Amino acid sequence: MIQKLEQQCAAIMQRAVEEQFAAGCCLMVFQNGRNILSCQAGWRDMEKGLPMTPDTILRLYSMTKPITGAAVMLLTEQGVLDLYDPVSRYLPGFRNQTVACGNDSYPVPREMCIHDLLSMTSGLAYPKPGLATDPEVSRSFRALKDSCKTCSPIGTVEFANLLGKNRLEFAPGSSWMYGTSADVLGAVVEVVSGMSFGEFLKKNLFQPLDMMDTGFWVPPEKRPRFARVYNPVDGVLREAPTDHLGISYTMEQPPAFESGGAGLVSTLLDYSHFAQMLMDDGMYLGKQIMSPATVRFFTRAELLPWQQEAMWKNWDGLTGYTYGNLMRVMARPGMSGYHGLTGEYGWDGWLGPYFSNAPEQGLTFLLGMQKQNAGTNRLTRGLRNAVNIYLQD
Known part of the structure; x- marks a missing residue:
């Protein structure tokens, strides 16, 4: 049953690579805590012929934000931040x-x-x-x-x-x-x-969640797995090294500025641990990382009516969603351009990485790519729709 969906998703991704939409992409889907689908197409490094894989290290850019939101939730849970x-x-x-x-x-x-x-x-x-x-x-x-x-x-x-x-x-x-x-x-x-932002994340999230490839820089021994960024130029994909929003493209050394909005690198495998922890009411491999009540508060936020109106006016792609705690939350599926369910939440990044949890389906969707200004794009929407429709039928 899942094999048919996997073939469909692989074909969508391969077509995107052949059409030079992206150099490479990787998809992981989990249902009820089990990895039911994993496929990839194309390259993390075209020059060296290295494929995009679930352990490829990606620049998250704005997909950093949900992790920052989780850090804030932990401090509120401890009663030290109001x-x-x-x-x-x-x-x-x-x-x-x-x-x-x-x-x-x-x-x-x-x-x-x-x-x-x-x-x-x-x-x-x-x-x-x-x-x-x-x-x-x-x-x-x-x-x-x-x-x-x-x-x-x-x-x-x-x-x-x-x-x-x-x-x-x-x-x-x-x-x-x-x-x-x-x-x-x-x-x-x-x-x-009282500690650096990176140290707090490492101690309270990355180490407990076994997110060993997640951080604000890429050490030498991991650089072979670090993806390059490619953009089409005159119909041909070329590397596009760009420092953006204070983030170094090379990420060769620990930065002084640890950006809570855009600074992390990670892998789909690592990020799946974070996503699954939220799906399991804050539990990961028998460890309570965040209380169930905090997870519910974190993942069910919404805007006030005038704020909601401003968001939909500013960002067409968020129609149907509300927003809070640095994540979108599906509020009105009938208004959205996605096949999804009420309560689905997550976020994405400038270079195309995408994360979504749908608690009603027990479904986690993770997509990785590295393309400038990708955000949520037609490839992401196509894969999300294919997965959601197939698993809802």
């Missing part, structure tokens, strides 16, 4: 913030809180031409990049404080916009825990 704490309690750069109004600004009606960061309702934006805050946010990212060439690179907390000094696109809680909120949360975790 989601209504003002961000300025931990990061002084967030004191006396202002909201952009053309070239002018006005004081925030209320302080930004941790919950605003988790729901992307903080007013913090990524660099984007046309936004009122783009010049100053872009300046912050340039300062971050330039500092990496010096002996004093900007770190996680310092960069978050830089972001806090910029104007906001809107007053906290008044709208929705995808932005640097998760990077700020990484800094909050660092301040609250």
